[in-house]
Amino acid sequence: MDNESKNNVSEQELELINKYSRKELGADDVYTFSVVLCDNDVDRDNEHFSDSALDTLAKMFIGVTGIYDHDPSAKNQVARIYDCKTEFVDGKTTVYGTPYKRVTAKAYIPVCKSSEELIAMLDSGIKKEVSVGCGIAKCTCSICGEDMRIGACSHRKGKHYDGRFCCGVLDEPTDAYEWSFTAVPAQRRAGVVKSFTDEATFKRLCTDLESSGESEIADYIKSLRAKADEGERYRSVLRLETVKAGITAKIGIESALLESMVKGLSVDELLKLKGCFEKTADKRFPARMQTACEKDNSSRDIEAAKMKQYTI
Ligand SMILES: [Zn+2]
Structure with missing residues (x-):
């Protein structure tokens, strides 16, 4: 321009x-x-x-x-x-x-x-x-x-x-x-800001950078992207584990609601919440009770939650 x-x-x-x-x-x-x-x-x-x-x-x-x-x-x-x-x-x-x-x-x-x-x-x-x-x-x-x-x-x-x-x-x-x-x-x-919102524009940005001799920057952006993806996958797994811990602790919130509650939480927040649920479960249920509760309906909820997460 x-x-x-x-x-x-x-x-x-x-x-x-x-x-x-x-x-x-x-x-x-x-x-x-x-x-x-x-x-x-x-x-x-x-x-x-x-x-x-x-x-x-x-x-x-x-x-x-x-x-x-x-x-x-x-x-x-x-x-x-x-x-x-x-x-x-x-x-x-x-x-x-x-x-x-x-x-x-x-x-x-x-x-x-x-x-x-x-x-x-x-x-x-x-x-x-x-x-x-x-x-x-x-x-x-x-x-x-x-x-x-x-x-x-x-x-x-x-x-x-x-x-x-x-x-x-x-x-x-x-x-x-x-x-x-x-x-x-x-x-x-x-266009940099919006380029990360979809794969096609991200690839185009990298190609543009490479063809204008900025391949180091392109590599750096790709490595950041890979790290971000890894972080996102970790957060996904942590979300599931937090939901699972909440169900195991029998806190009285159904899994679907729990799932949507943890959706926007950061890794730190998820770790804290998961820790709280685990403590609650430890206090409320002795070890043998936990084994028993794994057999009830809540384990099916966990499976359902898992599938949903991975298909997104
Ligand atoms: Zn069509």
């Missing part, structure tokens, strides 16, 4: 800008910048816009104002889109292998006292992360083409079917009603 100097605004651009301004603005009165509003790649919800939806959105976003939402007190600082188009990026493809296409907008901010700080920030080469709000009439399944909003097929977004990735294809935009942008430091790669 480029930041253009306020002095580089062409006559043609000024003409477009002045369509939206009450008073005639000159090159020194406006600061312009470019933003990528959306693209045809898969997002964190495992959905993506169709190419034709992007073409429609590019037309719809012209004239729409955006809010700078980094600081709530700066809500009056708005930028307006005066030009918007779709474009392909040479050599770049989406995670599902088609040419990458995006909606790029040009926006302006009137230069005045209250916008000074924001303009200085945009001018310093920072990137802009943008979120957009729009209405969409259709979301179809990428595998079979059925309407996913009404659950017309059994495919699930984010899963693979015979090697094909299933996602929702967003089509027929009805309205483009807002966009907001947050300024982030240039060195932070756009």
Whole structure:
């Protein structure tokens, strides 16, 4: 994304800008910048816009104002889109292998006292992360083409079917009603935050890093990811053991409720709770009673809990 100097605004651009301004603005009165509003790649919800939806959105976003939402007190600082188009990026493809296409907008901010700080920030080469709000009439399944909003097929977004990735294809935009942008430091790669939410984008991030000569960083991220997975598996096992300890201690809470109660607990909290349950069980039941209780219905509950955990 480029930041253009306020002095580089062409006559043609000024003409477009002045369509939206009450008073005639000159090159020194406006600061312009470019933003990528959306693209045809898969997002964190495992959905993506169709190419034709992007073409429609590019037309719809012209004239729409955006809010700078980094600081709530700066809500009056708005930028307006005066030009918007779709474009392909040479050599770049989406995670599902088609040419990458995006909606790029040009926006302006009137230069005045209250916008000074924001303009200085945009001018310093920072990137802009943008979120957009729009209405969409259709979301179809990428595998079979059925309407996913009404659950017309059994495919699930984010899963693979015979090697094909299933996602929702967003089509027929009805309205483009807002966009907001947050300024982030240039060195932070756009999309890093959301890339960890699904496997495909995580892999793409690693590939991007490797192809730009950052394979050490890619390896480091992969090792962190592996450690995080291990930690998560340990937490899963600990959750089951805590539920089992609670049932054994006969604390009077049924296993399903116990299961949902321990879901959000950290490893430390689980260890403490499990310890409490074990102490309670020790106090309440002598060793031979514990053997007896293993034979009752609660042992079936434990098995059920285990299966549920591992199928998630
Ligand atoms: Zn389907």
